[in-house]
Amino acid sequence: MTASARDMAEATPAGRDRYVDLLRVAALGTVIGGHWLMAAVSTGGIGNLLAVVPGLQVLTWGLQIMPVFFFVGGFSHALSYRSLARRSDGRPVYADFLRARLRRLLRPTLVFVVVWAALALAVQLAGHGSGRLAGAALRMVTQPLWFIGIYLAMVAFTPPLLKLHERHGWAAFAGLFGAAVVVDVLRFALGVPYVEFLNFAFVWLAVHQLGFLRADGRIRRPALLAAAGLAGAALLVAYGPYPLSMVGMPGEKVSNMAPPTLALLCHGLWLVGAVQLLVGPAGAWLARPRVWRGVVAANGIAMTAFLWHLTAMLAVYGAQLALGIALPEPATAAWWAQVPVRILVAAALTGVLVALFRRFEAPPRPAAAPATAPTTAPTTAPGSGPRAAAGITLCLLGILGLSMTGLGGLLDGHSAVLIAVPVTAPAAIAMALGGWLLVERSGAARRVRLRG
Known part of the structure; x- marks a missing residue:
């Protein structure tokens, strides 16, 4: 039996940082909306709107919000691990921490994987998997899972990196930042092969480390952090080998995302500083019971919606083709005219899929305490x-x-x-x-x- 959003909202501890929950929902919601908007599907295949209209790539400086999600993850992981450690009576809690953090993440993810693997197998056995659109759909539907893989690594590294943070504070973050700088110097200035893949760890773990600093109240000058990050990213893009887009683009020689670059890390710094500037106004808004219930409800389905939103979008385009509705060339006036309708239908279909699969994300209702002490x-x-x-x-x-x-x-x-x-x-x-x-x-x- 699962707890309702109203029950969880009413049971919220007075000291809970509600803003973190809002940031988690906002980050995943922005990613979902960005994916729906950027998909440039035509009869020739599935492309990227940002490649069709390069001028729109500047929007990724606001829409590439995954650093905020990883920052929030660092904050939550620090609190969760410390809570378990306090109640452990000195017993190692690593396994307990992993299970607690992964249960709500892996269950919906693995259900998604199993369902889609069965669908893909059926399509390929029927001989329909080689078409251009079908092949592209089967290839891209799992691409957003990269973020879950990275998040799992952050969970795994939380105990040692939290200990490093508790000992060195900002210096621990500076060490990861410096390592990311060294990797890009080796990559771009000296041409060392394969070294760039180290930044999958250094860049994202540095952003995660900022969450530890927030948990201890040590981000005291968010405006300075935002300004430094924005200036750093702008200078690196203007004068360095880094592209404008903060998301991966098809066919590009250098991507800020895969593997991550120093420019993306600076982008993460400015986003973290920016969201920290909104703590005060957001806190007052979240104190309203109706608003907080909405955030709690959205948090309860956010991962399920993220997993299935591309499925909904692909279903919309598939229905268009099946019904003989023309697919205009991306970025034309006719294409833009269809965008609001496609997004509304994709949102509705995502709602249906969430209703079907949300049970795998929902936390169990706490069991009642026994009347007598167990033996x-x-x-x-x-x-x-x-x-x-x-x-x-x-x-x-x-x-x-x-x-x-x-x-x-x-x-x-x-x-x-x-x-x-x-x-x-x-x-x-x-x-x-x-x-x-x-x-x-x-x-x-x-x-x-x-x-x-």
């Missing part, structure tokens, strides 16, 4: 920490691999290179499922009798 209590089995670490490693590799391979080559052995190792979609799915099982079993409990 036994669970305790975590020895060695659960290493098992959890192995599980989350498999999960993140599987999810990242699937975001790269797509689902178009389930039957023909299509592979993509993940950390110098070729991986196929079936292997990626197996790694994700196997890793999730390991994380769940890392908490296998044994019963011990209580004294007294």
Whole structure:
């Protein structure tokens, strides 16, 4: 049985930072809206509006809001880990932390993967997977999973990086920032091959580290942070080898996203500073009961909506083709005229999919306390920490691999290179499922009798 949004809103502790919940919803909502807008589908295939109209790439300086989500993740992870540690009586809590943070993330993600894998297999067995639009759809529907893979890595690294933060504060962030600078110097100035992939860790973990600083109230000059980040990003784009777009563009030689660059890290700094400037006004707004219930409700379905929003968009375009409704060339007047209708229909279809799959994201309703004290209590089995670490490693590799391979080559052995190792979609799915099982079993409990 799951708790309702009203129940959770009314049970909100007085000290909860409601603004963080709003930022989480706003970040995922912005990504969803951006994907719906940027999809440039025509009879020739699926493209990117930002490539068709390069002048619109400046919009990514506001719409590329994933750094805010990772920043919020750092804040939440710090609070969650510390809470578990306080209640642990000195017992290692790594496995408990992983299970607690991953349960609501992995369940809806793996359901999405299994459902889409079954659909992709059926389409390919029927011989319809080689069409241009069908092939593009099967390839792109898993691409947003990259963010979940990166997020899993952040969860895994939280304990050691939190300890580093507690010891060194801003210097720990500066170390990650400096490492990202060194990587880009080696990449662009010295031409060192493959070094750029290290910035998948340094850039995103640096943004995540800012969340730790917020948790301790150490971001005291957000205006300075925003100005420095914006100026840094602008200078790097103007005078360096970095493109204007803060999202990946098809066919570009250098992407700010894959792998991440110093320009994207500066972009993240300015976004974090900017959202911190709005803490006061947002806090007063979120104090309204109706507003807060809406944020709680949206948080309860945000991950499900994110996972299924591309499915809804592809269904809209598929319906257009099936009904014989013309697909105008992207960025033409006729195309822009259809945009509001397509987005409204995609939003409605996403709502239907959320209604079907939200149960896999919903947290369980807390169980009632027993009338009498139990004679036994669970305790975590020895060695659960290493098992959890192995599980989350498999999960993140599987999810990242699937975001790269797509689902178009389930039957023909299509592979993509993940950390110098070729991986196929079936292997990626197996790694994700196997890793999730390991994380769940890392908490296998044994019963011990209580004294007294």
